[in-house]
Amino acid sequence: MKRHFGNIIVCAFFILLIPHGLAAQTDPVFKPISADIIKLTSKVLGEDRKIYVYTPPADTSKPDKHYPVMYVLDGDNHFSLVAEYCRYLSRRDVNVVPEMIIVGIPNTNRTRDLTPTNSIFDYDGNPDTTVNSRYKSSGGGNNFLQFIGTELIPHIDAHYKTQSFKILAGHSFGGITTVNCLLTQPDMFAAYIAISPSFWWDRRYLLNLAAEKLNNDRVKNKIIFYSDANEGMSNGKSAFHDDVIKFDSIITQRKIAGLDHKYICYPEETHMTAPVKAYYDALRFIFRKWDLQP
């Protein structure tokens, strides 16, 4: 006989999933991505933040095993996909990335936290002067990085079995957040993932910052993966694409040898489908030289 001693999820959600009163029970074979959901009271942000934390299954043969940590912005959208990737790709019979702790940071005020400057200029470079402009709250990006660096990372390191190797991953506004971190506080992470970064922000503020700050000494031994997709592309060209190309050319023209970098353009993907491919390619790139021997 089999025993059910399952998982489970929230009551209301769970009940909706069980149709027609069939006896459905949980089972140890199927293990969905599960996460601690912790609440941090942030002095830096002046608010409570929820944080999702996925940890690999315990390895009883290595009770003191420690893990790299990947921090995922827009955690409400991308956390479970990234955790699923890491779980599958670190299986013994797949074994192309190490087991990792995945930390998802869901948003409270996305525009505030994921923009480096206060700016009302929209995608086309026009000022958005409407009363309810979503840009009004922008510019909290450096404060948000301070939250990550001085509150979140220390908390995760104190409560989980972490290695020092850390990745910061983001998409769109999250992408400019990871680039901003590389440019302004490069030592916070070992590797950065910027998927379709919104370089248009504030009249290309970050491209100017990159031109000013990117040099060999500053980003030595760091890793960055960046990508874009078909964001308004016509005949292989778009302003969005041009910006990513420009960022890429700053890195390649300056021959920043210490910065291990890879750029992929996904012309067949949209702004929203590209993360499915990019997180995977980024993980494969970052860990391509990793020693995955057990």
Added chain:
Amino acid sequence: MKRHFGNIIVCAFFILLIPHGLAAQTDPVFKPISADIIKLTSKVLGEDRKIYVYTPPADTSKPDKHYPVMYVLDGDNHFSLVAEYCRYLSRRDVNVVPEMIIVGIPNTNRTRDLTPTNSIFDYDGNPDTTVNSRYKSSGGGNNFLQFIGTELIPHIDAHYKTQSFKILAGHSFGGITTVNCLLTQPDMFAAYIAISPSFWWDRRYLLNLAAEKLNNDRVKNKIIFYSDANEGMSNGKSAFHDDVIKFDSIITQRKIAGLDHKYICYPEETHMTAPVKAYYDALRFIFRKWDLQP
């Protein structure tokens, strides 16, 4: 101070995930892929089978909404990844595949169920005469398809809000199972996914069957996506790859116009990493003409 009010999973697993004895509770914000786990007593197979069923979140504005169904072989390995893909890709702001019901079929005796013939010939074409050869139980594939067609599908259709559009997806032995279904019982599904199908099985039994059976009338209005990876490939060549090329050439040379087909080779992926890319590409291919208007 912080409060932990996480979700979570099973007892033993659960405790390991909660560091430092913090209290963890459920939270509706983070929704991992969850599934009904149902038990079917199969007369065809003479055994009980567990089945995983993911259903999209209920749409209160469309209480009678029905969904396409995707059946995933090797459910123990691939179900949660495919469900995660479908959940993300069917979001309103992504919207490239429809919301779907995903049915995962975990294995009991994989070699028995996912091989079309009883054969002791191994990958190199040599007979495996060892006492404990795993091939001894092979050849239950057609019986397994009968289970799917006469027991599983009717059960799912009776208990879930299904549309008639159904996909069968498999990898490796699962890949030859989907090809075998297309060749022998093409009307069971509308679309087939064969990721790195093990055409070497039984001295290329299925390639011979394809040469015999594939014709326009038989597979009209069907869809198939098939792929392979770097399975022993050297200089772009391997016996595994040659087999998939041969299958592809049967389709293309016969100009089977009614069969909507796509073949992708992933030379940079291994047999085990390829499914990450292939399930995604297959879904995009199958639904590229789908009307995704709400």
